[in-house]
Every structure is written in structure tokens, then in C-alpha cells.
Amino acid sequence: MSQTSQRNPSAPLNIVILAAGMGKRMHSDLPKMLHTLAGRPLLAHVLDAARALSPTKIIVVTGHRADEVRKVAAAPDVVFVNQSPQLGTGHAVQQALPELTPGGKTLVLLGDVPLIQAATLKPLIEGAVNRVSMLTAVLDNPHGYGRVVRDARKKVKCVVEQKDANGAQLKIREINTGIFAYPTVRLGGWLGKLKNNNAQREYYVTDLVPMAIRDRVPVEGVVCEDAAQVEGINNRAQLSQLERVYQQRNANKLMEQGVAIADPARIDVRGELTCGKDVFIDVGCVFEGKVTLADGVRLGAHCVLNNVAIGMATRIEPFTHMVEANIGANCILGPYARIRPGTQLSDEVHIGNFVEVKASEIGFASKVNHLTYIGDSSVGKNCNIGAGTITCNYDGAFKHRTVIEDDVHIGSDVQLVAPVTVARGTTVGAGTTVWKNTPPEGLILNTKTQLHRADWKRPVKKSKA
Numbered sequence: 001m002s003q004t005s006q007r008n009p010s011a012p013l014n015i016v017i018l019a020a021g022m023g024k025r026m027h028s029d030l031p032k033m034l035h036t037l038a039g040r041p042l043l044a045h046v047l048d049a050a051r052a053l054s055p056t057k058i059i060v061v062t063g064h065r066a067d068e069v070r071k072v073a074a075a076p077d078v079v080f081v082n083q084s085p086q087l088g089t090g091h092a093v094q095q096a097l098p099e100l101t102p103g104g105k106t107l108v109l110l111g112d113v114p115l116i117q118a119a120t121l122k123p124l125i126e127g128a129v130n131r132v133s134m135l136t137a138v139l140d141n142p143h144g145y146g147r148v149v150r151d152a153r154k155k156v157k158c159v160v161e162q163k164d165a166n167g168a169q170l171k172i173r174e175i176n177t178g179i180f181a182y183p184t185v186r187l188g189g190w191l192g193k194l195k196n197n198n199a200q201r202e203y204y205v206t207d208l209v210p211m212a213i214r215d216r217v218p219v220e221g222v223v224c225e226d227a228a229q230v231e232g233i234n235n236r237a238q239l240s241q242l243e244r245v246y247q248q249r250n251a252n253k254l255m256e257q258g259v260a261i262a263d264p265a266r267i268d269v270r271g272e273l274t275c276g277k278d279v280f281i282d283v284g285c286v287f288e289g290k291v292t293l294a295d296g297v298r299l300g301a302h303c304v305l306n307n308v309a310i311g312m313a314t315r316i317e318p319f320t321h322m323v324e325a326n327i328g329a330n331c332i333l334g335p336y337a338r339i340r341p342g343t344q345l346s347d348e349v350h351i352g353n354f355v356e357v358k359a360s361e362i363g364f365a366s367k368v369n370h371l372t373y374i375g376d377s378s379v380g381k382n383c384n385i386g387a388g389t390i391t392c393n394y395d396g397a398f399k400h401r402t403v404i405e406d407d408v409h410i411g412s413d414v415q416l417v418a419p420v421t422v423a424r425g426t427t428v429g430a431g432t433t434v435w436k437n438t439p440p441e442g443l444i445l446n447t448k449t450q451l452h453r454a455d456w457k458r459p460v461k462k463s464k465a
């Protein structure tokens with residue numbers, strides 16, 4: 001036992017995450033690690049699983065487009081090492097050697113295996129001070145993976161990559177997940193002996209298996225029953241399949257908590273969705289960032305909500321798009337409403353079809369029901385804003401605020417030229433352009449004259465003949 005592990009009853013745990021590869025099979029300009037699953041880079045998911053094990057150290061191996069990959073993983077508890085050129089998974093682990101805390105065990109995770117869970121990894125690392133543990137899985141379609149070759153007594157012998165396998169080996173359905181735990185003290189010696197005499201001319205980390213066996217270090221293959229957790233993403237089809245697995249599992253969790261989901265195959269949560277009791281979510285809704293739905297909220301089909309909090313019993317009708325907004329209780333929004341950043345709606349507010357609201361507060365029980373733009377505004381309570389009202393907030397250089405006080409009624413097709421205040425209780429007649437502050441109460445109208453010309457004739461096209 002090393003000095004460190006003698007001092008520390010729980011031996012140090014290093015976690016090395018391999019993230020240097022380019023991801024050729026994605027056919028993308030974006031490094032594979034930065035492709036997103038549930039709205040987050042693949043690597044971020046693996047880091048979550050790593051952190052949940054409270055390791056002594058997390059080391060991420062980057063290489064291809066390292067700067068971009070490091071940006072998304074940068075954190076005080078993450079150390080980066082560089083691998084360039086990328087000569088294979090064994091070569092990648094080798095680059096992490098100088099950073100390993102001596103003694104204890106080292107867990108190697110792959111940055112392209114995003115659904116792995118800490119609970120699956122715990123049994124793997126438990127005994128790894130004295131043995132090598134390899135996480136395996138039995139897949140219906142093992143194509144592309146390294147196959148686990150066992151001897152007559154079912155003991156692990158080696159791993160053969162798809163490209164190096166013979167006909168009989170290709171039929172093996174037990175695959176290497178790429179996730180291993182090793183006694184740290186052994187790694188340096190074994191990695192130093194790796195050769196690249198294989199089909200891909202790469203240094204395979206999987207070749208450590210026969211080396212361990214030769215050195216009489218037991219190698220244990222631990223089968224993971226939940227295949228999706230260990231599936232690797234090498235191409236876009238695999239990425240989309242795992243996205244659906246993630247979404248279905250997340251939907252199941254929400255339903256277990258009491259959320260009614262019209263179709264768990266048609267919901268996308270790309271962040272954190274927190275729901276109260278008796279929330280109903282219709283098909284095709286997308287949630288991004290932090291979204292909170294209070295008790296009794298009902299979401300219509302095909303709504304997109306990004307960093308939004310919605311109060312009790314509010315109803316959002318179909319095709320409503322909301323970003324960075326706070327919505328009160330018992331409101332009705334949509335269909336086809338657009339709620340932009342900085343929107344604050346009090347309780348019982350109605351926002352109807354083709355209404356856009358930005359950086360505005362709207363007070364209790366006010367209604368903006370049709371074809372309207374409310375921007376940089378403050379609307380009081382019990383107001384009624386007529387169809388086609390526009391707050392003209394932009395003078396070409398600066399934004400200005402519109403203030404609409406309590407109990408104001410605004411007729412159809414009104415322009416409010418900011419900065420302007422419509423005082424309490426005012427009624428604004430249809431078609432008015434309000435460009436001066438109004439006194440409270442009364443009716444505001446632009447003076448216009450309606451003419452009737454009895455002698456007027458409609459224009460008529462001349463006949464061709």
C-alpha cells in the first residue's frame with residue numbers, strides 16, 4: 001500500500017476522462033465532445049457522473065480543438081492534459097500519468113459515453129486497488145465496439161477491437177464499454193509497454209487487460225445491465241438515439257412525480273424542469289435552462305420555454321415561445337404568444353395571439369389579447385390593451401419606456417410613442433397616436449376628420465378593345 005493510501009482510509013481516486021479525439025464519424029466541424037445531449041455537451045454529462053463519485057482528482061485529456069473543449073469543462077476541480085497527436089486511448093491515458101495522485105485507483109471514463117451513472121461506477125472502483133475492473137455490456141448489436149473475449153472458465157482474456165476481430169470474435173455480444181478502473185501504481189508500467197501493432201496503428205488502452213493478467217493482477221469484467229448507460233456516441237444516429245433514451249427516462253421521472261405528459265416520446269427537456277402537482281404538458285414542448293411550472297399549470301402543444309417560471313394554474317396555449325420571463329398565477333397566454341426576456345406578468349393577466357412582450361411588467365388582471373407589441377413598458381392593473389397596439393420604444397438610437405397606469409383602456413391600432421405615460425383611468429380611442437403624457441381619466445383622441453365624398457368614383461380599368 002502506498003503512503004497516501006495508508007494515511008487516507010479511502011484510497012485516492014483519480015478519474016481520467018478521455019476527450020481528445022476528433023470524432024471523425026460525426027462528420028462535423030464541432031469536436032465530438034461539444035455535441036449536445038439534452039442541451040449540454042457530451043463531456044458535461046460525463047463530468048457530472050465523475051463528480052458524483054467525489055474523486056481526489058479529475059483529469060480531462062484534450063487534444064483535438066483543445067481550447068474549445070477546455071472552455072466547456074473548465075472548473076476549479078478539473079485538471080487538463082494535452083494529447084497531441086492523438087495516438088489512441090492508451091496513449092491518451094499515458095498523458096495523464098504525471099497528474100495522477102499516487103496510490104489508490106484510477107477510473108478511466110470516455111467523454112463520448114454520456115449516460116453513465118455514478119451508481120454503476122461505484123462497484124467498479126470498489127476493489128480496484130488490487131485488480132483491474134472493466135465495465136462491459138451485452139448488446140443486441142455490438143457492431144463497432146471492442147469485443148470481450150473470455151476463456152473456457154468465463155474469465156476475461158482480452159478485448160478485440162471491431163477492426164481487429166476475426167469472424168468468431170465479431171459474433172461476441174459482450175462489449176467493452178471503455179470504462180476501466182485500475183490500481184494507479186500499475187498504470188505507468190503497463191502503459192509504457194503498449195504497442196500499436198493493430199489495424200488502426202493506435203495505442204489501445206484495452207491492451208492493458210492481457211498485461212494485467214500476465215502480471216497476475218485479476219481482471220474482472222463487470223456487466224452493466226443497463227445498456228444505454230454505456231453506449232458510446234460515434235455518429236449522429238447514435239447521438240439522436242441516446243437523446244431519446246435520455247428524454248424518455250427524464251419523462252418517466254417527471255411522471256413518477258405526478259406530471260401528466262401527453263406523450264413521453266414527444267417532450268424535450270434541455271435543462272432543469274421542476275413541476276408542481278397536476279401539471280399537464282401537451283406534445284412537442286421544449287424546455288431549456290431552468291423552467292419551473294407551479295401546481296396546475298397547463299401547457300399546450302409545441303411551446304418552447306427557456307428559463308421561465310410560471311405560477312399556479314396558468315394556462316399556456318399552443319405555439320407559445322417564452323424566454324427569461326416570470327409569469328404569475330391564473331394567467332392565460334397564447335396561442336402564438338411571444339414572451340421575451342425581462343417580462344414579468346402579475347396574476348390573472350391575459351396575453352393573446354400574436355402578442356409580443358419584452359422587458360415589461362404587466363399588472364394584475366390586465367389583458368393584451370391581440371396583435372400587439374409591448375416593449376420596455378410598465379402596464380398597471382386592470383388595463384385593457386386593444387388589438388394592434390404598439391409601444392414605439394425605439395427612436396433609431398435609444399430605447400425609451402412607456403408607462404400605462406392602472407385601469408387604462410387602449411383602443412385598437414394605437415401607437416404609444418415612448419417616452420410617454422398614459423395616466424390612471426384614461427381611455428385612448430382607436431387609431432390614436434399618443435406622443436404626449438396624458439392626464440388621468442377621460443378620453444384621448446387625435447383630432448381627425450372623417451370625410452364623406454358623395455361624388456367620388458372608384459377607379460375602373462380601361463377595357464382592352
Ligand code: UD1
Binds near residue numbers: 092
Ligand atoms: C473505444 C474502445 C472500444 C470500446 C468503445 C466504447 C479502445 C481501443 N477502444 O472505441 O473497445 O468498445 O470505446 O465506446 O479503447 N480518445 C482520446 N485520444 C485518442 C483516441 C480517443 O482522447 O487518441 C477519446 C475520444 O475522444 C473518445 C474516447 O477516447 O472520447 C473513445 O474514443 P473512440 O475513438 O470513440 O473509440 P471507440 O472506437 O469508440
Ligand code: MG
Binds near residue numbers: 112233234
Ligand atoms: Mg467511441
